[in-house]
Amino acid sequence: MSDAPRTRVAIVGSAGKMGQTLVRLANEDPEIELVTVLDQGDAMSALAAFPGAVAIEFSSPSGTRGLAEIAPSAGVSIVSGTTGLDDAAVRALDEASRKVPVFTAANMSIGVHVLGVLIERAIAMLGPGFDLELVEAHHRRKVDAPSGTALKLASIAQSARGAASLVHGRRPDLRAARSREEIGMHAVRGGDVIGDHTLYLLGDGERLELTHRATNRDLFAHGALRAAKWLSTQPPGHYGMEHLVGSASP
Known part of the structure; x- marks a missing residue:
């Protein structure tokens, strides 16, 4: 020792x-x-x-x-x-x-920090032609939504994209497509999920999914x-x- x-x-x-x-x-x-x-x-x-x-x-x-x-x-x-x-x-x-x-x-989580680094690099390398949607899931008892981790990852994505606005879910009173200047965020709550975070980078004919899942x-x-x-x-x-x-x- x-x-x-x-x-x-x-x-x-x-x-x-x-x-x-x-x-x-x-x-x-x-x-x-x-x-x-x-x-x-x-x-x-x-x-x-x-x-x-x-x-x-x-x-x-x-x-x-x-x-x-x-x-x-x-x-x-x-x-x-x-x-x-x-x-x-x-x-x-x-x-x-x-x-x-x-x-x-x-x-x-060290892995979540690395996910943030990968998000920043992926957005910079792919350019503005990819749409960004962030989805997070946690257990039913979690009080805050979106999660603090999701907000941190979204902030990284906003900085990497430049002047992008953050939109929580979809407004039911607004029938319009998501613009290139928006990053969508979605919070899922249920069961005993410890914490899942995925950024979808959605292009024409291809997409990337950067995910971290906490299992313990x-x-x-x-x-x-x-x-x-x-x-x-x-x-x-x-x-x-x-x-x-x-x-x-x-």
Whole structure:
């Protein structure tokens, strides 16, 4: 076993599905020391007892905001995987990043990050002659739609296409073909789907389908724990998957 110090981790949102997975995997990881777990009703101020730790949170926009507001004074870094953040939570994270390291990602999967890179390159190489439609599917209990991952991928597609507008589904009151300046987005909810995202690039006589399918929730927790280990050695700032991927071997 390596003599290197273990990364001290706190789990915020420990009662949720992702929180439970994080607790299990953190306890199994010899490079992680799980110092505390917090959930709804627990005071964020308890983190002050663990300066230098990395708080990983998959909770809610209000939970994210509460963590971001206490993190600088508590001296803890933040890895946030919560989606559907409101403006107040985003501002709180940005403010915290001035004093402590903050890592945010709508999806902690390395594969989803690579999908984004492939989307950017494919759109640039194919040119404007291909129509773009993004479809995502999640379990029936997911609250936000479209998913945070879908919105991130759509943003990448918009930047690559240039000035394209994002249209959610089809307007029933508008009987018109999709224009070249539009990117369609569709959210599917049902069953126990963990997360599927597909960008269709549709041309005349051919099409490409770039897809990522999550088949195990553990992959998101593994990504968050990897981010925590990396973040523990970084200076204050706001980081994302583009900083983590390629910075070190998995």
